[in-house]
Amino acid sequence: xxxxxxxxxxxxxxxxxxxxxxxxxxxxxxxxxxxxxxxxxxxxxxxxxxxxxxxxxxxxxxxxxxxxxxxxxxxxxxxxxxxxxxxxxxxxxxxxxxxxxxxxxxxxxxxxxxxxxxxxxxxxxxxxxxxxxxxxxxxxxxxxxxxxxxxxxxxxxxxxxxxxxxxxxxxxxxxxxxxxxxxxxxxxxxxxxxxxxxxxxxxxxxxxxxxxxxxxxxxxxxxxxxxxxxxxxxxxxxxxxxxxxxxxxxxxxxxxxxxxxxxxxxxxxxxxxxxxxxxxxxxxxxxxxxxxxxxxxxxxxxxxxxxxxxxxxxxxxxxxxxxxxxxxxxxxxxxxxxxxxxxxxxxxxxxxxxxxxxxxxxxxxxxxxxxxxxxxxxxxxxxxxxxxxxxxxxxxxxxxxxxxxxxxxxxxxxxxxxxxxxx
Amino acid sequence: xxxxxxxxxxxxxxxxxxxxxxxxxxxxxxxxxxxxxxxxxxxxxxxxxxxxxxxxxxxxxxxxxxxxxxxxxxxxxxxxxxxxxxxxxxxxxxxxxxxxxxxxxxxxxxxxxxxxxxxxxxxxxxxxxxxxxxxxxxxxxxxxxxxxxxxxxxxxxxxxxxxxxxxxxxxxxxxxxxxxxxxxxxxxxxxxxxxxxxxxxxxxxxxxxxxxxxxxxxxxxxxxxxxxxxxxxxxxxxxxxxxxxxxxxxxxxxxxxxxxxxxxxxxxxxxxxxxxxxxxxxxxxxxxxxxxxxxxxxxxxxxxxxxxxxxxxxxxxxxxxxxxxxxxxxxxxxxxxxxxxxxxxxxxxxxxxxxxxxxxxxxxxxxxxxxxxxxxxxxxxxxxxxxxxxxxxxxx
Numbered sequence: 001x002x003x004x005x006x007x008x009x010x011x012x013x014x015x016x017x018x019x020x021x022x023x024x025x026x027x028x029x030x031x032x033x034x035x036x037x038x039x040x041x042x043x044x045x046x047x048x049x050x051x052x053x054x055x056x057x058x059x060x061x062x063x064x065x066x067x068x069x070x071x072x073x074x075x076x077x078x079x080x081x082x083x084x085x086x087x088x089x090x091x092x093x094x095x096x097x098x099x100x101x102x103x104x105x106x107x108x109x110x111x112x113x114x115x116x117x118x119x120x121x122x123x124x125x126x127x128x129x130x131x132x133x134x135x136x137x138x139x140x141x142x143x144x145x146x147x148x149x150x151x152x153x154x155x156x157x158x159x160x161x162x163x164x165x166x167x168x169x170x171x172x173x174x175x176x177x178x179x180x181x182x183x184x185x186x187x188x189x190x191x192x193x194x195x196x197x198x199x200x201x202x203x204x205x206x207x208x209x210x211x212x213x214x215x216x217x218x219x220x221x222x223x224x225x226x227x228x229x230x231x232x233x234x235x236x237x238x239x240x241x242x243x244x245x246x247x248x249x250x251x252x253x254x255x256x257x258x259x260x261x262x263x264x265x266x267x268x269x270x271x272x273x274x275x276x277x278x279x280x281x282x283x284x285x286x287x288x289x290x291x292x293x294x295x296x297x298x299x300x301x302x303x304x305x306x307x308x309x310x311x312x313x314x315x316x317x318x319x320x321x322x323x324x325x326x327x328x329x330x331x332x333x334x335x336x337x338x339x340x341x342x343x344x345x346x347x348x349x350x351x352x353x354x355x356x357x358x359x360x361x362x363x364x365x366x367x368x369x370x371x372x373x374x375x376x377x378x379x380x381x382x383x384x385x386x387x388x389x390x391x392x393x394x395x396x397x398x399x400x401x402x403x404x405x406x407x408x409x410x411x412x413x414x415x416x417x418x419x420x421x422x423x
Numbered sequence: 424x425x426x427x428x429x430x431x432x433x434x435x436x437x438x439x440x441x442x443x444x445x446x447x448x449x450x451x452x453x454x455x456x457x458x459x460x461x462x463x464x465x466x467x468x469x470x471x472x473x474x475x476x477x478x479x480x481x482x483x484x485x486x487x488x489x490x491x492x493x494x495x496x497x498x499x500x501x502x503x504x505x506x507x508x509x510x511x512x513x514x515x516x517x518x519x520x521x522x523x524x525x526x527x528x529x530x531x532x533x534x535x536x537x538x539x540x541x542x543x544x545x546x547x548x549x550x551x552x553x554x555x556x557x558x559x560x561x562x563x564x565x566x567x568x569x570x571x572x573x574x575x576x577x578x579x580x581x582x583x584x585x586x587x588x589x590x591x592x593x594x595x596x597x598x599x600x601x602x603x604x605x606x607x608x609x610x611x612x613x614x615x616x617x618x619x620x621x622x623x624x625x626x627x628x629x630x631x632x633x634x635x636x637x638x639x640x641x642x643x644x645x646x647x648x649x650x651x652x653x654x655x656x657x658x659x660x661x662x663x664x665x666x667x668x669x670x671x672x673x674x675x676x677x678x679x680x681x682x683x684x685x686x687x688x689x690x691x692x693x694x695x696x697x698x699x700x701x702x703x704x705x706x707x708x709x710x711x712x713x714x715x716x717x718x719x720x721x722x723x724x725x726x727x728x729x730x731x732x733x734x735x736x737x738x739x740x741x742x743x744x745x746x747x748x749x750x751x752x753x754x755x756x757x758x759x760x761x762x763x764x765x766x767x768x769x770x771x772x773x774x775x776x777x778x779x780x781x782x783x784x785x786x787x788x789x790x791x792x793x794x795x796x797x798x799x800x801x802x803x804x805x806x807x808x809x810x811x812x813x814x815x816x817x818x819x
Contacts, residue, residue: 070482071506074515083522084515088464091485119468119478126458126477130526 029420032062034133034153038087038141039068039109044330045139045159046076048223051244052137052158052412053082059413064131066124066144085131088123088143090116099350100173100180102165103189103211110142111195118199121147125203128153134423135416138218139163145214146196149205154419155218158412160243160330161229162351167216168234174354219419221412225334227362227396230354241412243334245405248311252320255285255306260384262286263317266327268293269346273300274373280305284384287321315339315405322390323383325376328352337364340397342389344379346371363392425814427457428529430520431466432481432537433505434559438725439535440466442554442616442636446533449803450810451475458527460520460540479527481540482519484512492581495744496569498561499582499604502538510591517543517596524549531814534610535559542589542607546598550813551610556724557622558745560613565603568624570744611813614806620756620790621727623748633805634797635728641707644679644714647700651676652778655711656719657726659683661742666767667719670774672696679715681706709733716784717777722746722753722761731758734791736783738774740765757786 035053037045046067053063057080065084067073073084093109111117124147137156138144140163148155157164165171170186173179193211200207208214226232226240254261262284272290276297279286282304289308290297298307314332318324318339325344326332333355336343343365345356356367366379366389383389427450431439440461447457459478461467467478484506491508492500507513520543524532532551534541536559544551553560561567566582569575582604589607590600601607615622615632622630646653654676658664671678672693679700682689686703693699708726712718712733720726722741727749730737737759739750750761760773760783777783 070519071484071509071512071515074511074518078515078518083525084519085522085526086480086482086519088480115468116465119464120480122468122473123464123478123480126479129477 029417030060030062031134031416031420031423032064032132033135033137033416034127034131035063035065035137035139036087036141036144037065037067037139038089038143040140040163041069043072043076046073047247048158048244049137049139050076050080050082052221052409054080055409055413056416057082061416064133066127085127087141088120090120098175100175101185101188102171102174103185103192106142106192106211107188107195111192114195114198117143117146117195118202121199121203124148135419137221142214145218146199146205149200149208149214149217152423154423156221156412156415156419157215157218158221158223160224160351161222161231162330162354164220164222164231165212165215166231166234167210167212169210169212171212172231172234174230174350177357219415221408221415223408224330225337225396225400227337227364228330228334228355228358230358232358239411241408242338242400242403243331244408246311246314246331246335248313250308250310250312252287252308252312252317253306254287254320255302255304257285257303259283259285259304260322261320262380262384263321263324264288264290264326265324265329265332266290266346267348268297269327269348269371271371271373271376273297275376276300276305278373278377284380287317323380325380330355333359337362337393337396338400338403340390340394342383342393344368344376344383346376362396363388364396365389365393425455425530425810426528427455427531427533427810428460428524428527429457429533429535430460430481430537430540431462431535432483432540433462433501434536435463437466437469438723440470441638443533443535444470445637445803446554446806447471447476449807453807453811455810458529460523460527479523481537482516483539484516494574496571496574496576497567497578497582498538498570499567499578499585502604503581503585506539507585507589510588510595513539513542513588513592514595517592520544521596531810533810538607541610542593543596545593545601545607546596550816552612552614552810552813553608553610554614554616556617556749557615557624557627558748560608560615561605562624562627563603563605563608565605567605570748612809614809616802617724618728618731618790618794621724621731621749621752623745623752625752625755633802634794634799635725636802637799638708638725638729641705641711642702644706644711645700645702646679646714647677647698649675649677649698651698652716653714654678654717654719655706655715656680657683657706657708657721657723658719658740659721659742660685661721661740661765663765663767663770664689667740667770667774668693668699670767670771672699674698674774674778676778679706679711717774719774722750724749727753731756731787731790732794732797734784734788736777736787738762738770738777740770756790758783758790759787 035049057063066087068087068089070086077084090109090112099105120143124144135154136148139159197207280300280302286305314335318335323342324336327346345367347353347356347369359365368375368379429443450457460481461478462481488508491504495501516539520540532549534553566578586604615630616636619632675698677698681702686701690701708729712729712735718730718735719738722739739761741747741750741763753759754761762770762773
């Protein structure tokens, strides 16, 4: 009745009734794996999930994606043959509030009301009932985790540190530089816990003793470095796998001549024209990758300033540059530090503010959150001229000798096999 | 036992799931399995029995697009603004709908205001029913008809552009191109849950009008204990609500006002007006309309139907295009007056005319008389029978 194209292959020919099965040829465990993304925006969740999924698909597992943004997924998953379904999610998160903790983030998104959460958890359960996953890989997907409680589905939580809160109570204040009244945070955490347990009660799922248990009862696949994890001090015995390589492959084309090499990356910001105008005068050589920078900015290109139009091989970029200036990019920050190069970060939202704070604490760079011309140029000058930033970045890199681009995928595959063997 | 999937993509609030619920219950009672793919799971949670029905998240364009078409002159512009603006993103949503269909393996698809879901069903052999009021099922013309007949400039070119992107996306599904955008609405049956007189598109050729679906629920109307002629109002907050309430207060008649938001604050403000009573809970529509002499609303289809079936005239304060189109139909019937500008003086004068001139009530009573024998409670069974006919004709 329905044409083959777009049909999830496992819906047509799947292992029987969702049980992990042994493949006849080599004893390899074959399972149904559901990769879930519920909160957040852009490609930062989709692209890593696809990188993790590809080897599973190649190994014969039946993988499906359930994602917040199926339109973006088309750009990432299109042609992969992996079926993709819409994630039940809150598409109208409340804005305009300064969030101080993970429970507050939940209350402004997935946990906005008990009725809505229950409605969405039921929709996740509907998907589980038909897709029968053996394994859930959740990237910023709290409702998916809640729906999986008490089922036979094994859970992995993945992503950077920000999206995987530690299993502690109370959960940490995120804005240590301007903290909220702890009583306010305690109330928020209790409210989020009560909401989850209210839903759990009505759907007959095991209750949570602590909110963090939602994540703590899953196996972590932490795609970051300890030094970039804002929750590092609250976690115990967790492994850091580093970040996944980006998809780019083009060789960086630096402006020729003398001068230090500065890589600039991210989103445009108000003082960007002035910053680029100043950098175009030299003495450094700056290579800019900002897809949203308009043509008027590109006119500033000259002997000291070049623009890249395609995604570059980040290994080549990080190894050839002296410093990076970035508005966002957890993966790019990690790549820079692992190459022993310092960074100047221009954070514009909480997640990046926390990464910038981590970088400053590690001594491997500076943060310029005010996004002012003088601040950005001043900090860039310091990072390039003061030896300590590069030294600290190199010391950090030395702690991860032996980690390579393949490490996260290799560790992930091993974790998947281990969890499936237990089922 | 057949598998039936009911889809809702566009619009808000509870109305779409509320419309499909009794139909799904009738199908379920006959042994069929019904699943819902809904824009807002909350609507399903509020209305559906989870023991009998499963629901899934519908893919839809949840954020504003960068290049919306304004003003929206036809349904094609609505489609553009709801995600037909980019063939790539549209293809992503088409794949998501297709994947849900493949997962649910429906024997019958039912669509309520779901153009992307219907587009995704192109090329499938699964029989389809499209249902709705007139608005959600535009007439099958090329270009799609303008919402307001005198505003049609550039609609041919606009639709050509949209159709080209739609066809690009369809190519990604290996589905032949549409020659007319309206063809995406093609189904084995079109079911209009409205009256010919209340079809948003007047002059539609042959259409199967079933009348409005049952409207259950709501609290018993609690009228202010003052003498006079009762007026029931079903309102949302809008910028000239205050002057309207002032008009109501001065008129002195007993008024029951259901305010979907902010009832508490308004109740305090009008504590000194014994003729005004505010409800923050939905009021039983049929009963309120029966007990009132005039109904005031934003021109929602359900409230208008309830008022006219009870033979009561209407003051209409439309807030959007869909409501504006419907308010014109009521005005043409002579059973009400529309004040689309929401100007205080205009609303006041029209309210006074409706209270003073018996012709409006006479026209509303004429409508009620025409549909005296309508049995809306039979709609679910009739629908289930239609569904089974289609299922039988498609059986291998």
